Amino acid sequence: MRGESLPAQQAFERLSETAARLSACRDRESIAQELLRAAGELFGVKSGAMYIPPNTPEGLWERVGSSGESAPATMALPEETLRELSDCALQPDCAERLLASVVSPSTGQSLVEPLEPFHGGMVVPVTAAERLEAILLLGPPAESSGREGEWRGGLTALAQQGAMALYSVRLASELQDLREELDRKVLQLLTLFEVGREIHSFAHWELLTKNILYTAMGNLGIREGALLAPQRPGEPFRIWHSRGMPMGSLAEDFHLPALDPLVKHLGKVRRALERRVVEQSFPHNRILKLAFEVLLPGISSHGVEFVLLLGRKLSGKPLGPDELEYLMILCGQAAVVFENQELVRRSIERERLAAVGQALAGLSHDFRGILQGFDGASRHLGKLLERVREGRSIDAAKLDKWWGLLCSSERRLTDLVQDILEYSKPREPVREACSINALIEELVRQRKEELARRRIRLELDLAPSLPPVEADTTRLYRVLANLFDNACDAVSAGTGRIEVRTRMQPDAVTVEVKDNGVGIAPEN
Structure with a gap:
């Protein structure tokens, strides 16, 4: 019960319960409330507040929790006071000296009077890993005669538990930021290289347009999409590919002139447009017949090469700024490929x-x-x-x-x-004696974690005692890697199976890579 302190032994025993509750806290506010609640229940502290270090240019300490008497929302603490805090925290007059130095951030005047309930109490630095995580400002206990050592020691132990909880929350936040940054970096790498990685197969127009649409939808978990592009520069835009987006007769009949006002606008703004923006600026445009949420232009030096239409995400959440940036980079890379296609067609x-x-x-x-x-x-x-x-x-x-x-x-x-x-x-090929089986085993070691992550079963059947072959080792390894990666891409996670087999023939060594993927449709 707040206002009456427990016997010292009982209070210390219940600190372990408090530690368990603190470990379950996921933010600084809940940690502050748990610390102040425990200070009241275990040691009879009637009023308290917790302040966290400044993260603004003004350098103000911000209150994240309080109990009992009200405390200022922010306060300014001189640097010299903070330096002395760790040395004097357990001394009886530490609170008075620190409170005397606190000033109002708006007026610069002393806050001694508003902080009157905390005089005679305790100021505890909440420190973990040599970093000041917070300051715990506590008023005097309900009954302190002859027991100052007990409740000061107990509150210090309580503050140490709070320090570890705050440290864990901060570390979790920093690790989460690191994970998000790594995710963004990986996404950027995929953006920069995914289209270029397949450029050797982009001579086929159908494969090129389908790859762009499926890459955008697959990486962001989007359920509906379509890609509009002209057959040749200057011709009308038509629907080349769609996935999950209702089309009906529009699949064959839809045409958007190359000089359409929307196309010209996209060439000027060079950014993604949400559907509501298109509805406001181009209320009668034919493109509104398609069920999209955002459209993105692929722009090269020649102008708008294609328009990517995307619907909702599977999660139902809208596309965020980072995701739109990713898509614009992808469209920019793809637009360059479109432009190169035209250059190739003209033999430039x-x-x-x-x-x-x-x-x-x-x-x-x-x-x-x-x-x-x-x-x-x-x-x-x-x-x-x-x-x-x-x-x-x-x-x-x-x-x-x-x-x-x-x-x-x-x-x-x-x-x-x-x-x-x-x-x-x-470069000219460098032929040397190499082992086919050894190259395959090295490749499997590199792809082992990817196979485990996607739960793909690999079956190796390598013929023993294969003789060495004369080949360019680097290029042969790349050929094997491309075959293996294509098989990985073709199978489904959890049910995929890949078989790699080597055999000795009368005049050659053969390598077979087999998977249980869907394969290539006969028309392709």
Whole structure:
């Protein structure tokens, strides 16, 4: 009961119950309320408040919880007072000295009178890992005669428990920010390389347009979408592909002139438009017959190459700013591919584009391996984050390990991009004796975590005692990696099965990669 302190032994025994409740708190406000509640129930403290360090340019300490008498919402504390706080916190006159130095942030005048209920109490620095997490301002207990040492020691122990809870909340927030940043980085990498990775197969117009639409929808979990593009520059936009979006007769009859006001507007603003904006600015446009929520233009130096229409996400949530930015980058990359298609059709810079396509095709497995490193490390960091959320300790060595993997993956990516920038012409093959089985085993080791994550069953049937073959080891490995990655892409998570088999023939060594995916439709 607030206002009457418990016997010292009983109060200390109930501190363990308080610690359990603090470990379940997920924000600073709930931690503050639990600390103040425990101070009242266990030690008879009638009034209290908790302040957290400033995070604004004004440098004001913000109150996140209070009980009993009201305390100022914010206050300014001089630096010299904070430096002395850790040395004098347990001294009887510490509260008086600190409160005498507190000033109003608006007037600069002393707040001694508003803080009168806290005189004779205690000011406790809530510190964890050598960082001041908060300041606990407590009034005197209901009965303190002869028991100052007991309740001061008990409140100090209570503050230490609160410090660990605040530290866990802060660490969880920082790890969550790190995870989100890693997710954004991986998304950006996919954005920059996903279209380029498949450029060697984009000579087929149908495959190109379908890949753009499915990539955008698949990465963000969008249930409805369509892509509009002209057959040639200057021709009307028509529906090339749609998925989940009701079409009816529009699939064949829809045409949007290249000089349509909406198309011209998209070429000027060069950004995504929500449906409500289109309805306000172009209320009679034919595109409103399609059930989209946002449209995004793919713009190259020639103008609007295509328009991407997307509906709702499977989660029902609207697309966020980061997701729209991702889509605009994807559309920008795809628009460049559209433009290159036209250049190829006109035989302009054919050799340069062919070289770029060959380079990206050859390096695609390297990009995937690096991205898998990012993905694996981020998921393990996510597991550490969950442990922090549950109030459990984490292994610092594991944190260093996965952070090191991220750093090494970043260095590998930097080196690979530099190689691409310096790429000038295809090199001559370097033939040497190599083991097919050894290359396959190395490939499986690199893809092991991806297979486990997607629950894909791998069956290896490697013929023993295969003789070495004369081949360019690097290029042969890339061929094997492309076959294996295509099989992984074709199968479903949880039920996918891939078989890799090697055999000795009279005059050759054969490699078979088989999967239980849906395969390619006969018309394609």
